Amino acid sequence: MTYAETLVVAAKGDREITMTRRFGAPRAMVFEAWTKPELLKRWMTGPPGMTLPVCEVDLRVGGVYRYVWRTSQGHEMGAGGTFLEVTAPERFVATERFDQAWYPGEAVITITFVEQGGETEVTTTMRYESTEGRDGVLKSGMTDGVRQSYDRVATIFETELAAREAPERKRA
Amino acid sequence: MTSSAHLDTTFAALADPTRRAILARLATGEASVNELARPFDMSQPAISKHLKVLEGAGLISRGRDAQRRPCRIEAKPLADANEWLEHYRKFWEARFERLDDLLEEMTAEERARPKSKRKARGAKR
Secondary structure, eight states, X not given: OTTTTOXXXXXXXXTEEEEEEEESSOHHHHHHHHHXXXXXXXXXXXXXXXXXXXXXXXXXXXXXXXXXXXXXXXXXXXXXEEEEEEXXXXXXXXXXXXXXXXXXXXXXXXXXXXXXXXXXXXXXXXXXXXXXXXXXXXXXXXXXXXXGGGHHHHHHHHHHHHHHHSXXXXXX | OOHHHHHHHHHHHHTSHHHHXXXXXXXXOOBOHXXXXXXXXXXXXXXXXXXXXXXXXXXXXXXXOTXXXXXXXXXXHHHHHHHHHHHHHHHHHHHHHHHHHHHHHXXXXXXXXXXXXSOOOOOOO
């Protein structure tokens, strides 16, 4: 897999996280995979057994989206927001808020798709309302010293890591 | 300070570009305040203020030598901060590898039936 492990994550300033990753497909296709429910359900999941049973996307300015993930134990976690800007297939901007607020406030997510030679570089910028929000998201991956409210997400991260060690990946 | 609070302090200290530049300089070896101030076009008190923040976050320590008090980088908090980023990165990398598979499938499908059912996604090939 040529693009695996090429993801770059950085904590930028005091309220942002940025992620950059290349994909081996034209951007119209990557954009589609990022905005169409039936396609999102295939990859925007978590560890094996976790599914995205609810995925509604009204891709237009002012339109809302809603995701609900379900773990193999039947726990549900929902998130959603409103599209602030939609310029297919170049970029979209949306707010994000989780039902069980595991970070305070709302985040604004900006995703840009830049095509070059048949490949697409996707940059995701997540801007949180506060430094605490941003750091809370980063901390969710820690195994100790994690605050109570982050516990479930931390478990998801751990399971995800364990899953990565298994050679085969399951599709939800 | 709890470990969480430590990490908050680390990220707050790292949020400033001058402080990140100071750390980058110190990664190459210890330096005095004067030596640090030189490339930054900043007054010594301004640099000292940044050093105080870095020291408070445990990112640097100062030597005992009263004259020079050389600054040196402390690896542990930076390593902890990196560890977070790494966990987060791995979570997303797993997702993106599923997306790689999906895109590969979509590309193959499109190749298999370039003009049929799938709506034109733009003429490639």
